[in-house]
Amino acid sequence: MPERDKHDVIVIGAGPAGAEAALAAAGGGADALCLAINLDTVGFPPGSPLLAADAGDPRRTLLSELGPAGAALPRLLETTGIAGPEPGRVVADRRQLGLAYKERLETTAGVELRQALVVSAEATPTGWQVAGRFGERFDCRVLIVAAGTFLQGRLWEAGVESGGGRRGEIPANALAKSLQNMGIHMVEAEARAAARLDGRQLPRTGELLADDSRLGEVYGAADAATAGAPAEAWATRPPVRVRHLMLAAGQVSAALESVHCPGLYFAGRAAGGRGYVEAAALGTLAGRRAAVDAAGLQAGEKEAGAPAAAALEVLINKMKVGSILCQDVAASANRPVSARGAE
Amino acid sequence: MALTTPIKDSASRYDVIVVGGGHAGCEAALAAARMGCSALLITLSLEKIALMPCNPAVGGVGKGQLTREIDALGGEQGRNTDRSFIQMKMLNTGKGPAVRSLRAQTDKRLYEDNMKRALAAEPNLRLLEASVARLIVSRETIAGIELTGGQQLAAAAVVLACGTFLRGRIVIGALGFPAGRMGEPPALKLSDSLADCGLELKRFQSATPPRIDGRTIDPARMAIDSGDAHPQSFSPFSRIDGTVQMPCYLTYTNEKTHDTVRSHIHLSPIKTGAISGKGPRYCPSIDRKIINFPDRERHPVFVEPEGRRTQEMYLQGLTTSMPVEVQEKVINAVRGLERARLMRPGYAVEYDYVVPSQLHATLETNRVARLYCAGQINGTSGYEEAAAQGLIAGVNAALAVRDREPFTLGRDQAYIGVLIDDLVSKGVDEPYRMFTSRAEYRLLLRHDNAHSRLSPLGHSLGLVSDADLAAISSSRERVDSLVAILNRTRLKPSDTVNATLKQRSSSPITEAQPAAALLRRPELAIGDLLPLLGEAGPAASEPEIAARAEIEVKYAGYIARQLEDIERHCHLEESSVPADFAYEDLAGISIEAREKLSAARPDTLGQASRIAGVSPADVAILSLYLRARRS
Numbered sequence: 001m002p003e004r005d006k007h008d009v010i011v012i013g014a015g016p017a018g019a020e021a022a023l024a025a026a027g028g029g030a031d032a033l034c035l036a037i038n039l040d041t042v043g044f045p046p047g048s049p050l051l052a053a054d055a056g057d058p059r060r061t062l063l064s065e066l067g068p069a070g071a072a073l074p075r076l077l078e079t080t081g082i083a084g085p086e087p088g089r090v091v092a093d094r095r096q097l098g099l100a101y102k103e104r105l106e107t108t109a110g111v112e113l114r115q116a117l118v119v120s121a122e123a124t125p126t127g128w129q130v131a132g133r134f135g136e137r138f139d140c141r142v143l144i145v146a147a148g149t150f151l152q153g154r155l156w157e158a159g160v161e162s163g164g165g166r167r168g169e170i171p172a173n174a175l176a177k178s179l180q181n182m183g184i185h186m187v188e189a190e191a192r193a194a195a196r197l198d199g200r201q202l203p204r205t206g207e208l209l210a211d212d213s214r215l216g217e218v219y220g221a222a223d224a225a226t227a228g229a230p231a232e233a234w235a236t237r238p239p240v241r242v243r244h245l246m247l248a249a250g251q252v253s254a255a256l257e258s259v260h261c262p263g264l265y266f267a268g269r270a271a272g273g274r275g276y277v278e279a280a281a282l283g284t285l286a287g288r289r290a291a292v293d294a295a296g297l298q299a300g301e302k303e304a305g306a307p308a309a310a311a312l313e314v315l316i317n318k319m320k321v322g323s324i325l326c327q328d329v330a331a332s333a334n335r336p337v338s339a340r341g342a343e
Numbered sequence: 344m345a346l347t348t349p350i351k352d353s354a355s356r357y358d359v360i361v362v363g364g365g366h367a368g369c370e371a372a373l374a375a376a377r378m379g380c381s382a383l384l385i386t387l388s389l390e391k392i393a394l395m396p397c398n399p400a401v402g403g404v405g406k407g408q409l410t411r412e413i414d415a416l417g418g419e420q421g422r423n424t425d426r427s428f429i430q431m432k433m434l435n436t437g438k439g440p441a442v443r444s445l446r447a448q449t450d451k452r453l454y455e456d457n458m459k460r461a462l463a464a465e466p467n468l469r470l471l472e473a474s475v476a477r478l479i480v481s482r483e484t485i486a487g488i489e490l491t492g493g494q495q496l497a498a499a500a501v502v503l504a505c506g507t508f509l510r511g512r513i514v515i516g517a518l519g520f521p522a523g524r525m526g527e528p529p530a531l532k533l534s535d536s537l538a539d540c541g542l543e544l545k546r547f548q549s550a551t552p553p554r555i556d557g558r559t560i561d562p563a564r565m566a567i568d569s570g571d572a573h574p575q576s577f578s579p580f581s582r583i584d585g586t587v588q589m590p591c592y593l594t595y596t597n598e599k600t601h602d603t604v605r606s607h608i609h610l611s612p613i614k615t616g617a618i619s620g621k622g623p624r625y626c627p628s629i630d631r632k633i634i635n636f637p638d639r640e641r642h643p644v645f646v647e648p649e650g651r652r653t654q655e656m657y658l659q660g661l662t663t664s665m666p667v668e669v670q671e672k673v674i675n676a677v678r679g680l681e682r683a684r685l686m687r688p689g690y691a692v693e694y695d696y697v698v699p700s701q702l703h704a705t706l707e708t709n710r711v712a713r714l715y716c717a718g719q720i721n722g723t724s725g726y727e728e729a730a731a732q733g734l735i736a737g738v739n740a741a742l743a744v745r746d747r748e749p750f751t752l753g754r755d756q757a758y759i760g761v762l763i764d765d766l767v768s769k770g771v772d773e774p775y776r777m778f779t780s781r782a783e784y785r786l787l788l789r790h791d792n793a794h795s796r797l798s799p800l801g802h803s804l805g806l807v808s809d810a811d812l813a814a815i816s817s818s819r820e821r822v823d824s825l826v827a828i829l830n831r832t833r834l835k836p837s838d839t840v841n842a843t844l845k846q847r848s849s850s851p852i853t854e855a856q857p858a859a860a861l862l863r864r865p866e867l868a869i870g871d872l873l874p875l876l877g878e879a880g881p882a883a884s885e886p887e888i889a890a891r892a893e894i895e896v897k898y899a900g901y902i903a904r905q906l907e908d909i910e911r912h913c914h915l916e917e918s919s920v921p922a923d924f925a926y927e928d929l930a931g932i933s934i935e936a937r938e939k940l941s942a943a944r945p946d947t948l949g950q951a952s953r954i955a956g957v958s959p960a961d962v963a964i965l966s967l968y969l970r971a972r973r974s
Binding site: 002004037038039040041044095099102103106107112113114115117132133134135136157158159160162163164167168169170196198200201212214215216217234235236237238 | 473687
């Protein structure tokens with residue numbers, strides 16, 4: 001295998017978790033390869049463009065901590081956030097944010113972005129080998145799975161099921177099987193995207209969020225019929241549910257490392273997180289950990305990690321109970337977690 | 344006509360439904376909406392509207408003429424390119440005006456964004472992200488479409504612009520899987536529905552080259568290819584800035600590259616047969632080039648940026664669907680690309696297309712009334728070819744819905760006319776790409792006169808505004824006026840005149856001559872003569888007007904000859920053939936001609952004459968029968 005296909009860290013997935021993981025790994029001195037099925041939708045918030053609500057939303061706190069922790073998201077939101085009628089809300093121009101992530105990945109030293117549909121991951125004496133659908137082979141010391149809603153992704157809309165991680169994008173089914181064969185226990189989860197509406201003739205209320213300005217769309221709430229959208233509003237993108245596999249509780253440590261497979265990390269939706277900002281936070285954490293891991297430090301140092309990563313862990317644990325992630329992470333921590341809990 | 348009352352889904356009936364949001368679909372939807380129809384564009388992913396899955400470029404030899412004509416008729420591609428270009432260049436400036444073509448390298452993302460804005464700006468046009476499974480046909484007329492979820496939407500006309508998605512299959516090396524494009528699921532049911540309508544489908548394939556990381560190329564080992572310092576634009580109304588262009592790079596394959604390809608050629612889908620459809624002859628893969636041209640020492644490779652804010656670069660000339668690791672070896676065997684890192688592999692896509700001889704010149708199918716097909720679904724390749732068809736299909740759908748006469752363009756009127764006539768009369772045996780050599784009247788169908796030729800037609804369709812038409816007409820008048828001045832002004836054999844001639848190594852004159860006669864000398868340009876004319880003031884500050892006048896004067900003789908040719912052929916084009924003509928009653932024509940005519944059902948004698956297997960004698964007999972039948 002040529003040297004170029006060997007990396008310290010490989011990240012599968014280039015959504016917010018995967019992108020931040022790759023960036024954080026590179027920031028920690030590792031060379032990171034980030035693989036995405038579709039390079040045209042990197043970093044894309046598939047659901048709501050509302051990333052954080054008003055000041056009471058714990059995501060706002062998380063977002064404010066992400067900058068010092070080295071994540072890219074706060075900085076990227078400076079140019080891609082949309083100012084709305086409600087002060088304090090963090091709404092993103094989804095497409096611009098995705099493009100900003102792609103640009104950041106492509107211009108960060110130590111990160112390589114590449115299109116590939118990963119079909120398997122296998123343990124090797126030095127770490128992992130990842131295989132692509134068209135015969136590509138990549139080696140790494142540490143592997144991060146940030147596959148979002150793509151593991152056995154199935155879309156449900158209007159009573160019809162089809163395979164997909166998002167509408168118009170094929171799923172990663174073989175990879176899901178490969179992980180399960182390794183003993184990774186996964187459960188089914190569901191993500192919902194509300195309808196997107198033709199906003200050109202709709203009155204702008206606080207409920208409806210500006211979405212794709214180029215197409216004049218707004219994002220409805222979970223149930224467009226109840227949220228203040230007029231009944232006759234036209235849905236440009238009908239609501240869709242995506243069922244997918246994600247980690248069961250207790251599968252990863254507080255450092256997001258698999259309890260079964262050392263050197264395998266999970267981040268974002270695949271790890272059980274819910275939400276875009278959470279995904280970015282988890283990705284940052286996993287990426288930093290992976291960099292330390294790949295550098296081959298002693299077990300003791302491996303637990304400590306970088307100061308910024310420790311703060312992030314504490315922060316995640318502080319988040320209001322209600323987020324699936326917090327419960328799972330706290331329950332599966334293999335070292336004592338602060339008893340502060342929710343605030 | 345703006346839609347002011349929202350339409351409830353179940354009760355809604357659209358004038359025109361367009362299936363597919365690529366280059367053909369966008370033009371069709373915009374045209375129909377702008378002509379006052381209620382229009383709905385349905386596509387599998389709204390994110391991918393106007394995506395350029397191959398070369399992020401618009402225009403080129405033959406293609407630039409199509410884009411210019413689309414603009415002249417009021418379509419969107421030309422002006423969208425003007426808003427999104429990163430490099431603009433007029434090709435063949437050293438050759439005759441018939442082959443001068445404009446070409447732009449575009450910022451892929453910006454092109455998409457701008458087209459999306461154009462769609463959103465049309466109040467008559469709605470968008471829907473959904474999958475179409477079936478056509479609803481009633482009494483051989485389209486009635487609407489059905490989505491995969493079972494919902495039905497009624498329409499008076501439907502335009503299919505499905506690109507490469509009909510039972511699309513991606514292939515790299517020996518591996519393949521169903522997809523419309525890399526990473527995107529195909530449309531699996533619509534082909535069956537088309538077959539149920541009685542339409543014949545065949546398979547083609549198309550391929551795209553790898554993309555590489557621009558940080559890993561070695562520009563010092565390649566030649567720079569820059570845009571024009573003072574670039575022209577596709578739309579005469581665009582104000583474009585030539586100072587912010589991005590360079591492309593030119594390099595070549597070499598013996599090492601060729602050896603690499605040859606030693607792995609057994610893995611190419613061409614050899615393994617992993618791909619069954621016919622591929623485009625004029626856009627061959629590097630494997631195809633090595634096989635077909637074994638003596639060529641080198642093939643050009645253009646390394647083109649895909650946008651201002653991405654590092655991805657497109658490798659024009661290295662199209663391939665060989666295994667990924669072979670692609671990497673081949674790329675790294677090219678000078679300047681030794682360290683280049685692959686970001687996306689090249690791949691081939693195989694897909695169903697509608698045999699285009701089943702279409703009328705309006706792009707309506709001959710099986711289902713008010714069902715139109717446009718773009719790659721008709722067996723063409725290229726965004727320009729697709730957009731041109733989309734515009735014509737959308738226009739005709741709108742006209743049909745309003746019970747107006749259909750709109751077609753002849754071969755003597757536009758490249759768009761050549762394109763559609765070629766498809767409909769001759770059919771395709773490989774993906775069709777436009778070239779200037781396909782247009783026998785190319786001297787008349789030039790970039791510089793597209794708007795004066797076609798904008799009046801666009802205006803009568805309602806796609807070109809009064810103000811724009813007035814500006815185009817006024818500019819046409821200024822050209823005519825300058826040509827008249829050149830024709831009537833006689834230049835005397837003065838010292839000034841002869842000094843100018845001497846400066847250009849042109850022989851001096853001894854008697855007064857019209858300025859036009861001097862302009863016809865190859866060594867003289869209009870810039871040399873303008874200072875010598877008294878009243879030519881206004882045109883002196885309008886280089887574009889002067890350039891157009893120059894062409895018309897220099898090529899006047901050839902242009903006149905082409906116009907005569909057209910006159911002669913005109914009567915053939917105007918002789919229409921009834922749709923139900925019984926070719927089996929035609930005695931004296933060859934069996935092959937009878938078969939081909941029955942299958943193709945040409946609309947005019949002109950079309951009949953262009954069908955392979957139909958001789959001029961056969962056409963003459965048909966013509967006599969028709970004349971006898973009429974009287």
